[in-house]
């Protein structure tokens with residue numbers, strides 16, 4: 001993985017833990033990519049895909 005992308009994902013995870021809304025993520029945890037690169041994908045249902053499991 002691109003180191004810059006990996007760092008950005010980690011940063012988004014930390015920001016989200018700190019209270020940032022998931023929609024403000026620049027990266028997609030689900031697809032491990034830039035959110036703008038995967039927003040058209042079928043399983044990209046939650047731009048705010050959290051890095052921890054959600055209750056069903």
Ligand SMILES: [Zn+2]
Nearest residue numbers: 028031038044
């Ligand atoms: Zn995605």
